[in-house]
Amino acid sequence: MSGDDYYFMENGLMVFTEKYHLKRGYCCGNGCKHCPYPKP
Secondary structure: OOOOOEEEOOOOOEEEOHHHHHHHOOOOOOOOOOOOOOOO
């Protein structure tokens, strides 16, 4: 993973970017903020 794959919110939570989700190749079903895939 690289800095293009995620960022940290002000409260310290890590958020994965759309780029990360596209590299992963599928939706995990957790309702991620930047998920480009339709919900399963």
